[in-house]
Amino acid sequence: MSLQILDPTHEGAAREFALAPRQQTLEGMTIGVISNGKKSTKPFFDAMEKELIETYGVATVVRRIKSNYSAPAESEILEEAKQWDALIAGIGD
Numbered sequence: 001m002s003l004q005i006l007d008p009t010h011e012g013a014a015r016e017f018a019l020a021p022r023q024q025t026l027e028g029m030t031i032g033v034i035s036n037g038k039k040s041t042k043p044f045f046d047a048m049e050k051e052l053i054e055t056y057g058v059a060t061v062v063r064r065i066k067s068n069y070s071a072p073a074e075s076e077i078l079e080e081a082k083q084w085d086a087l088i089a090g091i092g093d
Contacts, residue, residue, distance in 0.1 A: 023086055025058035032084035034077060036069035041092035048088075 023029065031052055035041045045063060048051075052058040061086060064077045069091075081087050 026052065026086070028059045029085035030060040030062060030083070031058050032062045032064065032081050032087045034073050034081070034087065035063065035065045035090050036048055036091045037065040037067075038069055038092045044092060045090060056073075 003023070033045055033049070036046060051059040052061055062080075064073070064080070066073050070084070072088075
């Protein structure tokens with residue numbers, strides 16, 4: 001039996017990208033939250049939603065849960081996200 005060690009680093013150069021423009025305020029906005037759906041995310045996002053609305057004046061918080069916590073969000077969720085002013089991708093255990 002032999003042991004093979006793999007190098008997990010990426011061989012190519014990283015693509016350049018630009019950061020998304022930042023919002024000046026969250027007041028009156030619709031904020032989407034995409035969760036990985038693990039059990040402990042719910043109480044955290046409950047508290048975060050309350051804070052966004054009460055402290056920052058967010059009009060609506062839309063919460064969606066991926067069907068598979070280790071896979072990318074479904075295309076339907078990503079299409080819906082185009083209607084949101086900002087998005088928070090959340091993970092938890």
